[in-house]
Amino acid sequence: MAQKEKELCVGRKKFNMEPTKGIQYFIEHKLLTPDIQDIARFLYKGEGLNKTAIGTYLGERDPVNLQVLQAFVDCHEFASLNLVQALRQFLWSFRLPGEAQKIDRMMEAFATRYCLCNPGVFQSTDTCYVLSFSIIMLNTSLHNPNVRDKPPFERFVSMNRGINNGSDLPEDQLRTLFDSIKSEPFSIPEDDGNDLTHTFFNPDREGWLLKLGGRVKTWKRRWFILTDNCLYYFEFTTDKEPRGIIPLENLSVQKVDDPKKPFCLELYNPSCRGQKIKACKTDSDGRVVEGKHESYRVSAASAQERDQWIEAIRASITRVPFYDLVSTRKKKIASKQ
Numbered sequence: 001m002a003q004k005e006k007e008l009c010v011g012r013k014k015f016n017m018e019p020t021k022g023i024q025y026f027i028e029h030k031l032l033t034p035d036i037q038d039i040a041r042f043l044y045k046g047e048g049l050n051k052t053a054i055g056t057y058l059g060e061r062d063p064v065n066l067q068v069l070q071a072f073v074d075c076h077e078f079a080s081l082n083l084v085q086a087l088r089q090f091l092w093s094f095r096l097p098g099e100a101q102k103i104d105r106m107m108e109a110f111a112t113r114y115c116l117c118n119p120g121v122f123q124s125t126d127t128c129y130v131l132s133f134s135i136i137m138l139n140t141s142l143h144n145p146n147v148r149d150k151p152p153f154e155r156f157v158s159m160n161r162g163i164n165n166g167s168d169l170p171e172d173q174l175r176t177l178f179d180s181i182k183s184e185p186f187s188i189p190e191d192d193g194n195d196l197t198h199t200f201f202n203p204d205r206e207g208w209l210l211k212l213g214g215r216v217k218t219w220k221r222r223w224f225i226l227t228d229n230c231l232y233y234f235e236f237t238t239d240k241e242p243r244g245i246i247p248l249e250n251l252s253v254q255k256v257d258d259p260k261k262p263f264c265l266e267l268y269n270p271s272c273r274g275q276k277i278k279a280c281k282t283d284s285d286g287r288v289v290e291g292k293h294e295s296y297r298v299s300a301a302s303a304q305e306r307d308q309w310i311e312a313i314r315a316s317i318t319r320v321p322f323y324d325l326v327s328t329r330k331k332k333i334a335s336k337q
Contacts, residue, residue, distance in 0.1 A: 007031060008048075016050040019057035036064070040071030044093065051189030054094035059102035066105070073109040078117040082173075083128065084135060084180040086114050088187070091136075095189045098204055104325050107132055123165035126333050130163045133326045135177060136186075143185040144228075153178050163330065166337045205312040209233075210261060210299040214292030219261060219299065226309075229316050231267070231296075244281035246296060251277065253313045255306065261299035263306040267313070268295040 007029045015022025023039060026032035032042055043054050058069045076093070078086040090110050096103055111128035115121070122128045134156065141151050156178050161168055206225045211233060213220065222233040222243065229249065232242040251267050258264040269277055279291035300306035 004031070012048040015057075016053045019053045020060070020062075022053075023057070036067045036071050039068050040075055043068070043072055044075040046093065051093075051095040055097050058094060058106065059097040059099070061101075069106065069109055073106075073113045076113060078114050080118070082176060082180070083114065083121075083131060084177045086110075086117075087132060087135060091186055092189060100325060103322075107325075122169075123167075124333075126329055127164045127169075130326055130329050130333070131160060131169070131177075133322050134159050135181060137322055137326075138178065139181050139186050140228075142182055163333060165333060204316050205309060207305070207309075208301075209309070212258075212261075212297040212299075224298070226312055226316055231313070241282070244279060244291065246277065246279040246291070248313065248317045251317065253310050253317070255310065256297065258297065258299065263300040263303050264297055265300070265306050265310050265313075266295050266297050 008031060011022055011026045011029065011031055013022075014025050023032070026042070027034050032038055043049065043057065046054060057065060058072060059065075072093075073090075076086075076090060078089070081089070087110075096106065107129055108125070111125040111132060114128050114132075115125050122131070138151065138156055141149075153175065157171060157174055160174065163169070204226045206223070208221055209224050210219045211222045211224075212218075222235065223237045223239075225232045225234070225242075229247065231246040231248060233244050233246075234242050246267065248267070250269055250271065252270045253265055253267050256264045256266040267277070269275060274294055277291060277293050277296065279293065279296075280288050281291050283289050298309075300309060
């Protein structure tokens with residue numbers, strides 16, 4: 001018994017670091033069979049498993065992983081739950097990865113399962129898929145402190161016009177879903193209640209960089225997190241509140257040479273050179289003040305790291321995966337008319 005417990009413990013650690021190798025370890029040590037249903041149930045129970053690692057495993061495109069994803073979704077019982085209740089259960093069982101194709105596969109599987117458990121609620125799985133994303137985006141808009149413009153119910157209704165195979169969903173159904181999210185945000189796995197972004201994503205990138213000050217031209221080491229089309233920087237990785245927030249909308253990023261530091265990149269506004277960038281930071285008294293930068297310059301530890309940051313920032317500037325996925329699906333619904 002003690003030996004089995006020890007192997008389970010090792011297996012969980014392996015899984016949380018490298019999910020596929022962890023599953024292999026469990027199978028090799030006869031703690032799991034290679035049966036797809038068995039693996040799916042094991043992930044669904046999730047005892048001692050990191051929810052981000054579960055999401056990583058379920059998101060892979062390998063044929064086995066795709067089958068496990070299907071079986072994992074089938075472990076969920078959504079009968080007689082409204083869509084928000086079902087999403088709460090589903091999005092608590094793992095953490096959605098950040099790549100659009102993976103999100104698409106997972107939400108497609110969810111919508112199919114929900115419609116199977118609740119026949120007649122929606123005209124098609126496409127309707128369920130689009131509405132699920134609307135709800136997730138609504139959750140972010142209502143509960144992310146960085147979104148100032150809180151959408152009213154009417155905007156939620158107009159966002160979802162015509163998605164039920166060309167017709168509108170009943171307003172009372174939408175009202176129930178809207179009120180549920182408004183009164184209680186989604187609980188997010190691994191969220192200690194201080195998840196700054198209130199989204200389901202792992203950051204696109206995070207790490208230490210040196211940042212050049214705005215007024216006082218000194219270089220300071222800061223912990224940067226790129227997520228949700230924003231760049232946040234913190235003094236320490238354990239800080240709950242960022243020292244600064246740089247929204248990436250309308251900004252560009254480029255490599256630059258700096259006389260003082262190697263491997264620099266610069267964020268700037270290509271259309272209004274010389275104008276201050278809309279950003280905010282906390283001053284020494286902890287008050288939030290406007291940033292003083294016309295451009296932001298940071299230095300990485302190597303050329304490779306700098307290039308990876310530039311690539312990640314560019315990807316973040318050009319996409320919000322939800323919007324792309326939803327607009328593609330709405331076009332599909334419209335083309336059926």
